[in-house]
Amino acid sequence: xxxxxxxxxxxxxxxxxxxxxxxxxxxxxxxxxxxxxxxxxxxxxxxxxxxxxxxxxxxxxxxxxxxxxxxxxxxxxxxxxxxxxxxxxxxxxxxxxxxxxxxxxxxxxxxxxxxxxxxxxxxxxxxxxxxxxxxxxxxxxxxxxxxxxxxxxxxxxxxxxxxx
Amino acid sequence: xxxxxxxxxxxxxxxxxxxxxxxxxxxxxxxxxxxxxxxxxxxxxxxxxxxxxxxxxxxxxxxxxxxxxxxxxxxxxxxxxxxxxxxxxxxxxxxxxxxxxxxxxxxxxxxxxxxxxxxxxxxxxxxxxxxxxxxxxxxxxxxxxxxxxxxxxxxxxxxxxxxx
Numbered sequence: 227x228x229x230x231x232x233x234x235x236x237x238x239x240x241x242x243x244x245x246x247x248x249x250x251x252x253x254x255x256x257x258x259x260x261x262x263x264x265x266x267x268x269x270x271x272x273x274x275x276x277x278x279x280x281x282x283x284x285x286x287x288x289x290x291x292x293x294x295x296x297x298x299x300x301x302x303x304x305x306x307x308x309x310x311x312x313x314x315x316x317x318x319x320x321x322x323x324x325x326x327x328x329x330x331x332x333x334x335x336x337x338x339x340x341x342x343x344x345x346x347x348x349x350x351x352x353x354x355x356x357x358x359x360x361x362x363x364x365x366x367x368x369x370x371x372x373x374x375x376x377x378x379x380x381x382x383x384x385x386x387x388x389x390x
Numbered sequence: 391x392x393x394x395x396x397x398x399x400x401x402x403x404x405x406x407x408x409x410x411x412x413x414x415x416x417x418x419x420x421x422x423x424x425x426x427x428x429x430x431x432x433x434x435x436x437x438x439x440x441x442x443x444x445x446x447x448x449x450x451x452x453x454x455x456x457x458x459x460x461x462x463x464x465x466x467x468x469x470x471x472x473x474x475x476x477x478x479x480x481x482x483x484x485x486x487x488x489x490x491x492x493x494x495x496x497x498x499x500x501x502x503x504x505x506x507x508x509x510x511x512x513x514x515x516x517x518x519x520x521x522x523x524x525x526x527x528x529x530x531x532x533x534x535x536x537x538x539x540x541x542x543x544x545x546x547x548x549x550x551x552x553x554x
Contacts, residue, residue, distance in 0.1 A: 227396065229497045230418065233425045233490050253548070254394065260545050261397045262489060265506045269546050274553040304553065315506050317478055318528065321485025325426060326397050328486075329493070333393045342429045342479050361553070364482065381424050382433050384417070389438040389468065389525070 232329055237379055239337025242296045242370030251334060252299065255369075258330035259303075264319035268309045271323050272361060276300040284366070287351050288344040297339075298370035301327065304361040320364050327367060337372035340365055396493055401543055403501025406460045406534030415498060416463065419533075422494035423467075428483035432473045435487050436525060440464040448530070451515050452508040461503075462534035465491065468525040484528050491531060501536035504529055 256273055264270060276284065277299045284300065285291040294300065303324060310316050324340060331338045344351065348363050357363075420437055428434060440448065441463045448464065449455040458464065467488060474480050488504060495502045508515065512527050521527075 227391070227497050229396070229494050230422065232391065232393070233422050233494065236427075238427065256548055256551070258394065258397050260548055260551060263400075263402065263492065263504055267543065269551075272551055272553055302553075312506070314481055314509070314528070317481040318485030318488065321482030321487075322489035322492075323485075324482065325486035325489040326493075328427065329490075330393050330397065333391050340427055340429075342476070345478070357553070364478070379431065381431075384420055384424055387420070387424060387433075387436055389436055389466075389521070 232333060236329060236332040237376040238339045239372045239376055240293045240296070240339050241373040242298055242337065243373050245298065245371045247298050247336065247370065251336070255301070255327050255330055259323040259327040262319060262323035262326045264322070265312060265315040268311055268316070270306050270309045270316040271320050272304040272306045274302040274304070274355070276302060283354065284344065284351065287347040287354070288341065290341050290343060293339050293341065293368045296370065296373070297368035301367040301369065302363060303365045303367065305364055307360045307362060317364065324365055324367065331369055335371070336369055337376065338367050338369040341368055396497060400492060400496040401540040402503045403536045403540055404457045404460070404503050405537040406462055406501065407537050409462065409535045411462050411500065411534065415500070419465070419491050419494055423487040423491040426483060426487035426490045428486070429476060429479040432475055432480070434470050434473045434480040435484050436468040436470045438466040438468070438519070440466060447518065448508065448515065451511040451518070452505065454505050454507060454532075457503050457505065457532045460534065460537070461532035465531040465533065466527060467529045467531065469528055471524045471526060481528065488529055488531065495533055499535070500533055501540065502531050502533040505532055
């Protein structure tokens with residue numbers, strides 16, 4: 227199977243159709259996230275799915291209101307501090323889990339945007355969601371069916387990324 | 391395309407055949423890593439490919455000697471501090487880049503192991519590789535053609551990962 231077109235064509239999607247995502251699809255997206263690799267297989271992630279009023283309420287903690295409003299659902303991704311053994315490695319594992327979900331979302335004809343700016347108001351989000359101290363918000367994935375064709379993106383040339 | 395079997399069947403591979411990986415394949419693996427998402431598209435990663443004596447020399451910085459010896463090549467993944475804007479988000483982006491490479495490697499019939507324990511001797515590795523202060527080692531990927539069928543792995547049930 228050639229994975230390259232999937233990896234290259236996945237783009238951030240910021241505007242979505244008013245079309246529901248079925249629960250089975252959401253579950254599969256989370257399954258994709260769950261199967262990521264992690265150091266010592268500690269699986270340091272936790273997930274929360276937000277929709278409707280709960281979803282829209284997050285608008286007040288970010289500049290990305292329009293993306294959140296437009297999204298059909300949000301998946302909030304947390305570090306589970308109880309299972310953490312190395313903060314740096316746990317963050318990389320969570321990045322791998324998020325990428326699994328983003329690639330899976332793309333393969334299903336859905337689109338998503340990885341929101342990070344909301345972390346600036348992490349404490350307020352925690353308070354609003356009534357989360358215990360064992361969780362730390364690391365990202366919010368906004369998702370839905372894409373409204374329009376996504377734009378292209380760019381990357382630095384590989385030669386500029388290589389260390390000889 | 392159904393990505394789920396790829397995500398679920400990718401496993402850590404720790405023993406490899408004595409068979410060369412062609413340069414085009416290595417370049418494609420790095421391309422997969424290069425196309426990961428990152429905050430503000432800052433692409434905070436740098437890569438170094440190690441083989442032969444240089445590869446084997448890394449054995450002295452880790453307990454994973456047998457994996458490094460057996461691997462045909464290593465890809466060392468670094469944070470490029472020059473392009474860093476948020477350490478947490480950069481680490482997650484690097485995790486996404488590594489996952490892209492691991493999935494691509496698996497799709498090509500190769501196998502890999504994400505080595506993290508070597509970070510305990512990060513300073514010594516930096517010195518040995520004569521790296522400047524703008525780079526920070528985050529992971530080493532050992533890769534090659536798998537010697538044997540890989541074992542299964544386990545994950546926590548999804549219900550244990552969900553926050554209501």
